[in-house]
Amino acid sequence: MDFIPVNEPLLDGNEKKYLMHCIDTGWISSEGPFVKELEEKFAKRTGRKYGIAVCNGTAALEAAVIASGIEKGDEVILPTFTIISCASAVVRAGAIPVLVDCDSTWNMSAELIREKITAKTKAILVVHIYGLPVDMDPVLEIAKEFNLKIIEDAAELIGQTYRGRQCGSFGEVSTFSFYPNKHITTGEGGMILTDDEEIAERCRSLRNLCFKPEKRFVHDELGFNFRMTNLQAAVGVAQLERLDEFIIKKRKIGSAYNELLKDNPNFIIPIEQTDYSKNIYWVYGLVLKNSVPFDAEVAMKILAEKNIGTRPFFYPMHLQPVFKKAGFFKNESYPEAEKISTNGFYIPSGLALTDNQIEYTAKVLQQLV
Numbered sequence: 302m303d304f305i306p307v308n309e310p311l312l313d314g315n316e317k318k319y320l321m322h323c324i325d326t327g328w329i330s331s332e333g334p335f336v337k338e339l340e341e342k343f344a345k346r347t348g349r350k351y352g353i354a355v356c357n358g359t360a361a362l363e364a365a366v367i368a369s370g371i372e373k374g375d376e377v378i379l380p381t382f383t384i385i386s387c388a389s390a391v392v393r394a395g396a397i398p399v400l401v402d403c404d405s406t407w408n409m410s411a412e413l414i415r416e417k418i419t420a421k422t423k424a425i426l427v428v429h430i431y432g433l434p435v436d437m438d439p440v441l442e443i444a445k446e447f448n449l450k451i452i453e454d455a456a457e458l459i460g461q462t463y464r465g466r467q468c469g470s471f472g473e474v475s476t477f478s479f480y481p482n483k484h485i486t487t488g489e490g491g492m493i494l495t496d497d498e499e500i501a502e503r504c505r506s507l508r509n510l511c512f513k514p515e516k517r518f519v520h521d522e523l524g525f526n527f528r529m530t531n532l533q534a535a536v537g538v539a540q541l542e543r544l545d546e547f548i549i550k551k552r553k554i555g556s557a558y559n560e561l562l563k564d565n566p567n568f569i570i571p572i573e574q575t576d577y578s579k580n581i582y583w584v585y586g587l588v589l590k591n592s593v594p595f596d597a598e599v600a601m602k603i604l605a606e607k608n609i610g611t612r613p614f615f616y617p618m619h620l621q622p623v624f625k626k627a628g629f630f631k632n633e634s635y636p637e638a639e640k641i642s643t644n645g646f647y648i649p650s651g652l653a654l655t656d657n658q659i660e661y662t663a664k665v666l667q668q669l670v
Contacts, residue, residue: 305658307584307610308482308651312536314543319535331509333531339538340492343477346541347469349494351501354529354537355508358456358478361491362390364527365474368493368503369450371396371423377452378417379426380409381617382638387428387454388618392627397421400619402635406572407431407586411439418443424450429458429468430615431647432555432571432580437463437471452476456491459484460548461581474500479533482651484547484583485540487533547652548581554650554659555582561663567593567670584647586614588640593670597646600669604648607665614645 323329340352355361371377373395379387381400391398399422401413407430414425425444427435434455444451453472455461461468469475474497477483479490493504506512511524540547555571562570569588573580589597601611617638619630648662 302608302658302661304608305610305649305654305662306651307612307647307649309653310481310486311543311547311652315539316536319539320532323531323535328531331528331530333534335531335534335538336529339487339529339534339541342538342541343492344494346544347467347475347494349470349475350496351494351498353493353495353501353504353508354534355491355493355504355527356529356533357489358454358476358480358491359386359390360508360525360527361456361476361478361493362386362452362454363393364504364507364525365452365476365493366390366394366396366426367507368500369424369452369474371450374421375423376419376421377424377426378414378422379618380428380430380638381619381635382407382409382430382615382642383428383454383618384615385618385621385623387426388621388624391426392624392629396423398618398624398629400630400633400635402637403430403641404637406433406436406575407641408433408435411436411443414440414443418447418449422447422449424452426452426454427472428454429456429461431457431584431586432461432582433575434458434461434463434468434578436575436577438577441471456480456483457583458581460544462578464577469494473497474504479537479540482584484551484581485537485544487529487537487540490529490533490537550652551582551650552580554654555580555585557656557659558585558648558650558663561660562587562666565667566590568666582650584612585650586645586647587666588614589644593644597644601646603669604662604665609662609665610649611646614642614647617642 344352451472453475455469456478477492479487508527
């Protein structure tokens with residue numbers, strides 16, 4: 302079997318056609334029409350008023366945090382089990398990240414959020430992880446009770462729903478990533494969504510160096526160059542046309558793995574569904590059970606020798622050396638996140654994955670221990 306990448310996107314729709322239109326018209330920069338088209342269509346798909354396209358998901362988070370009014374000394378509650386972009390956006394704004402552990406869905410536990418609220422808490426940064434969303438109802442109740450803002454990172458769950466409502470429609474501001482392993486891609490790219498016109502305008506200004514509309518090269522504050530190009534947006538428009546097809550494909554891959562691995566005594570496989578959502582399988586993660594005599598790092602090396610690509614689970618924020626050096630999270634422990642970080646990894650589940658590749662991967666996994 303040839304090497305099976307952990308992810309390979311499908312780019313066989315209108316991507317070439319729309320890219321050629323960019324080249325033929327000369328509209329390749331962020332001023333091109335595909336940018337606005339992607340913003341409008343993605344916002345509509347998610348049930349939002351405003352979309353602001355940016356260069357990547359990390360940029361989306363950084364702009365969203367600042368536009369939400371998070372300032373120096375404010376506390377923002379977020380999961381420890383997430384990508385570093387979430388915590389870094391909070392830290393770069395001068396705010397203090399406050400962490401909570403995850404539950405069996407691998408998402409932040411709403412029960413633990415309440416325990417971390419103080420007089421300095423200004424927002425909850427909700428991050429939907431891997432395939433199932435955060436249980437939003439109790440989070441929204443807490444936010445309302447304590448007058449907290451919700452910043453929602455739906456980067457991994459494009460097209461997923463919570464009780465029938467689109468992920469990315471819950472926060473005062475929500476963010477997405479269009480990295481190649483996401484359900485739709487622009488190569489690199491991201492999106493900010495909001496129903497708040499003031500937040501939308503703030504994000505547009507921040508992504509474009511805070512140019513003043515009436516006097517372009519005069520700046521009252523420092524912004525960023527977070528712009529998305531028309532070339533990227535053209536790919537995104539083509540990808541968005543196929544989102545429903547891609548979701549069906551992802552769930553088919555997840556179901557196939559579930560069937561092949563359900564009786565394996567060595568793995569915890571993803572939860573298929575909860576009472577509020579059906580797994581969308583952005584990635585197909587496995588957690589080694591305690592009875593397995595090695596960790597995820599060893600398992601991934603064995604799979605690599607069999608030409609199977611893998612990725613480790615996120616490394617918890619409270620263990621990150623960069624934050625420890627900065628004095629954050631002293632003596633903090635989050636056992637669930639530590640456990641799945643040590644024993645968790647994900648296997649090939651890209652949109653271009655074939656049935657034969659799924660069967661081969663599952664066969665190797667069955668013989669792993």
